[in-house]
Amino acid sequence: MSAVVEMTPEPRRNRPVAAASPIDIVQNALKSGNVEMYREAVALFKELEGMAARKAFDNAMADAKARIPVIRKNRRVGFDHKSGGDRTEYSHEDMAEIARTVDPILSDVGLSYRFRVASPLNAPVSVTCVLSHRDGHFEETTLTAGRDDSGKKNAIQQVGSTITYLQRYTLKAALGLAAAQDDDGRGSEQEAEPETYTPPPGSITQKQVDFIREALEEKGASVTAFLQWAKVPRIESIPAGRYAACVNAIANFKKA
Structure with missing residues (x-):
C-alpha cells in the first residue's frame, strides 16, 4: 500500500518591487491614453530630472572647491591720487591666472563657464557669468558697472576694460574664490x-x-x-x- 504525501505550499514571501523610473511613469501614462495623467507625469519627470541635475551640480561644486587653491595675485599696479597724498598700490590676480588655476579642475568635475555681455549705447556694461554642469543645471551671476574712463582710454578700450574687470569678479563670485x-x-x-x-x-x-x-x-x-x-x-x-x-x-x- 503506497502512502500519499501531501505537499504544503510554501508561504509566499514578500518580494521587493522595483520602483518605476521617471521615464517608466511617463511611458505608462502615455499608454493609458489619459491626457491629464500624461501631463502630470511629464511635469514629475522634469522635476525629478531637475533635482538630479541640481544635486550633480552641487556635488561637482563641492569637489571643485575642495581642490581649487587660493588664487595667486600675479599683477601689481599702482596710481597717484589726483588730490595728492600717498600713492595707492595693490596686487590682484588677472583673468589668465584665474583661468589657469580653475579650468583644469572645473573640467575634471564636469563644470564649465561662459560669459554673456551687454553694453547698450550710453548705458552701463553688464556681464553675466554662466556656470554650468554637464548634466544640465546652471547658475548665473551678474554684475554691472560704468565704463572705465580712467587714464587715456578710448570708447572701445573703456568698454573692454570694464568687461575684463567684471568677468574676473563674476567668475570669482560664482565659484566663491579667494x-x-x-x-x-x-x-x-x-x-x-x-x-x-x-x-x-x-x-x-x-x-x-x-x-x-x-x-x-x-x-x-x-x-x-x-x-x-x-x-x-x-x-x-x-x-x-x-x-x-x-x-x-x-x-x-x-x-x-
Whole structure:
C-alpha cells in the first residue's frame, strides 16, 4: 500500500518591487491614453530630472572647491591720487591666472563657464557669468558697472576694460574664490580692527567680506568712506540682503 504525501505550499514571501523610473511613469501614462495623467507625469519627470541635475551640480561644486587653491595675485599696479597724498598700490590676480588655476579642475568635475555681455549705447556694461554642469543645471551671476574712463582710454578700450574687470569678479563670485592675502593695499583703518568680532545675525559671509575687501583694494577706494556710504560700522556687519547692492556700487566706483 503506497502512502500519499501531501505537499504544503510554501508561504509566499514578500518580494521587493522595483520602483518605476521617471521615464517608466511617463511611458505608462502615455499608454493609458489619459491626457491629464500624461501631463502630470511629464511635469514629475522634469522635476525629478531637475533635482538630479541640481544635486550633480552641487556635488561637482563641492569637489571643485575642495581642490581649487587660493588664487595667486600675479599683477601689481599702482596710481597717484589726483588730490595728492600717498600713492595707492595693490596686487590682484588677472583673468589668465584665474583661468589657469580653475579650468583644469572645473573640467575634471564636469563644470564649465561662459560669459554673456551687454553694453547698450550710453548705458552701463553688464556681464553675466554662466556656470554650468554637464548634466544640465546652471547658475548665473551678474554684475554691472560704468565704463572705465580712467587714464587715456578710448570708447572701445573703456568698454573692454570694464568687461575684463567684471568677468574676473563674476567668475570669482560664482565659484566663491579667494585671492591670496596682500596687506600692502590695505589702509591702517583695517589693521586697527580687533582680531575677533561677531557679526550681527543675517550678515554677509566671510567669503563675501573678503570679496568686498578685494574689490575695494582694486578700486583704490577708502574702506572708511565705503562704510559711511553703507551705513555700517564694519564690512562684516553688512546685511546679506544688501550684498549685491554693495558689490554693484563698488564696481561703479571710479579709480582715483
